[in-house]
Amino acid sequence: MTEAVAIENLSVTFTGGSKPVRAVDGVSLSLGQGEVLALLGESGSGKSVTLRSLLRLHPPKRSRMTGSIRVAGRDVLELSPGELADFRGGVVSMIFQEPMLALDPVYTVGAQITEAIRRHEKISAADARKRALALFERVRIPSPDRRLDAYPHEMSGGMRQRAMIALALACRPSVLLADEPTTALDATVQIQILLLLRELQRELGLSIIFVTHDIGVAVEIADRIAVMYAGRVVESGSVRDVIRGPRHPYTRGLLASRVERAQKGDRLETIPGSPPDLTALPPGCAFAPRCSLAAPQCREIVPPLAEVGPAHTAACIRVAETV
Amino acid sequence: MIIGEPAHLPDGPDRGGPAQPLLSVRDLVKHFPVKGKGLFGKGAVVRAVDGVSFDIRKGETLGVVGESGCGKSTTARLLMHLIKADSGEMVFDGEKVGADLDLTAYRRQVQMVFQDSYASLNPRLTIEESIAYGPQVHGVSAAKARAKAHDLLARVGLEPGRFAGRYPHELSGGQRQRINIARALALEPRLVILDEAVSALDKSVEAQVLNLLQDLKDEFGLTYVFISHDLNVVKFIVDRVMVMYLGKVAEIGEGPAVFGAPRHPYTAALLASMPKMDPDARSAEAPLTGDPPNPINPPSGCRFHTRCALAEPVCSVQEPPLAAMEGLQEAACLMALPGSGHSRAPAPVEAAA
Amino acid sequence: MSLSAAIGQTPSPSPVVDAAVVRSPGYWTGVLRRLSRDPVAMTALVVIVLLLLMAIFAPYIAPADPSKGSMLRRLKPIGFPGYPLGADELGRDMLSRLIHGGRLSLLMGVTPVPIAFVIGSLLGITAGYVGGLTNTLIMRTVDVFYAFPSVLLAVALSGALGAGLTNALVSLTLVFVPPIARVAESVTTQVRGLDYIDAARASGAKAGSIIRVHVLGNVLGPIFVYATSLVSVSMILASGLSFLGLGVRPPEPEWGLMLNTLRTAIYTQPMVAALPGVMIFITSIAFNMVSDGLRSAMDVKS
Known part of the structure; x- marks a missing residue:
């Protein structure tokens, strides 16, 4: 499969506020031709920022982007303003959560x-x-x-x-970016739009990156899932692998806390604590303060994404314990 | 302090006994005028809530589900008396609200948690001031109200020492929603209306707050009205569920019955529209087409007939009443009404029964 | 599992109302802190304080009597011996007159705004909170005044009331009530629709308590910022009234009036004739800068 999008070591830092905020921190992703990738994460995980980087939608004066983004063989970060205008809409286009604003x-x-x-x-x-x-x-x-x-x-x-x-x-366009396009919709309409996107994707051979916080939506639309946490990709793999055999403790926690699995009256399993503050990220693994498997080492080094199965990666040094 | 003691004291707030519904709502109607229809023209109205009746039983969690425009949020505001109903009556534990029971006394016993955790906290007040405000309105001294605020903070899982003196914008969404819950409990209510109270939270935080709500319910003997568009959450948390469509009740009944064997085609469609969690069993086709119709001009007869796959000519003429069925389940569908004229309706029963 | 452990928070000791509560700095403390870090606003604030000090201590600072003239020394240029900023058309010391002129100019420029702030806020907040017919009555009445350009309205009111300091102050106050009332009404309407107001109503609170605790704290700030931006307008209008002879009368020193009496000298001594205008300019710019600084300092999210 040829690659429609290849993101290498992308970092995005916003410098407008009093403290710089590193919203995306060394993200590498690839999207095959005609593939649907779901970027799954909570608020502040950097999923939308990553998506918007592909069209260079961040204000250039108040943000800094490093790394490389290649779409259909072109380096997005090197495009001139004229090329960028043709590129937006012509090669890559985007749909948003709020059509009224778009x-x-x-x-x-x-x-x-x-x-x-x-x-x-x-x-x-x-x-x-x-x-x-x-x-x-x-x-x-x-x-x-x-x-x-x-x-x-x-x-x-x-x-x-x-x-x-x-x-x-x-x-x-050959690549469609979708930023939570169904979040504001009613359930009966959401499923119609998801099915429509799936159908269009198949007929037009589109490559889609679909940002969502809803695991169910990701399962309905995507071939692959990349889970983001605090600006980093923590796990990625096929929908089946990630849903049925999650390896990163965060993904495991998210899936375990889903109400669908619980019986009425049960206590839900929870991930303790709150999503991290991007201006004050801990050193090491950003999930370590909420992780039940965290070892002292987790608080020192940022674990790299490592292969845990065929085309399935997770960024955790304790994957041995999550089989 | 009354908090923490069993909810049903011998001389406690319970008046009508366990069989008496905590809140009975009869024929509630609320229409909103539509603006911009000319200065003198007869204005159209949004039929937000159009004749809704239901009971909330003591100690239960009643779920209210439906799509935008179905009237669930208007119902919440009517229950809370934040807006005035055009007609209809509410009876709280045997006492008619507004007649036997004055509004101040009623509001003490019914509280609400809103969806937007930020907009529902005054940004200029500290957390403890926000929580202590309600009791102070009802004559509790400042020092006692403050002590109660600290107690409640601890009960919703926020260390009073760390949080009492802070402002809403310094906290995360999940923490703010805990504070809203504490604020609602400060008046020791018996009924708490949760209007999309967990919908805006991240999934990992949502589970924490759902657990908290369950704990508080047991601890304080609360009754919940849980309004949500998320059927999965509703299925998990409620005892009974009410499905609304365009200002009317489509179906109401015990959770397992309604979710397991929905009798209204709309309920079935809503359930089938939820994203599947199994990558090998994705949805193949959408259960419904189009958007919910506009509540300004709701369809005639059964309001769902324009989107219903099983609709017959009779559905556009006759408006189905809520028909009782086995298992305390009621559905407003002609297919559930014996002898309604719909080909799938059960045969009429002999009148003698 | 204990409750606090179950919901994933640090278990807390049984609550005791104690002194160990972490207190965040209050809102206004934060505003002042942010304002103090804004160099432009702080410079402007220093300028305003200096102008006020100058006005208050005018008799002690001014080198000469502002009303003592000399026919021999009419319209002397800046730097003329004994007249550091020259002399006016009656041979009076310009520096002393400018220093003394600040008293009336600042009085006329600044006083109408706080009075209008109180009246306008009262009207606007009432209209915004109560809504309905009350709102229509108040706001449509306000709109009648608002329909006139402010200069025209000030001149018309002063003209109708008659010249003089008090009447000028009254008419300037009346000019600023409508815009402040409109801002107050729109901010209050906005706040009125927020969930925390509904939450307060749901707790059984009466309107008075809700306005005091929940509305005022959230609307007075924005109204105040708007009002500070009106001070510069007020300065200019007050000067304008005096210039037209509707405010202070000669021989009282007042910047607007001085501008008027010196206008004949615009060709012979342009630098001297422009000096009162420069003072008005500096003062209004300073107030505008403080107002801008306050606006950004009050934005919590920054």
């Missing part, structure tokens, strides 16, 4: 899609509109012709999310 409220959705198409390609307005209509049909918006002339606020939550997907796909 769609412009003063233009109809149809106008926004045709404009996006014509910004990247020399094509007549009528042809662009035809493409937009086809996109609307593809994302299963009922009465698409009429909906193209609707303003974002006139659509329901699920429709807006579909319209945003159509907009993201307008310029035929």
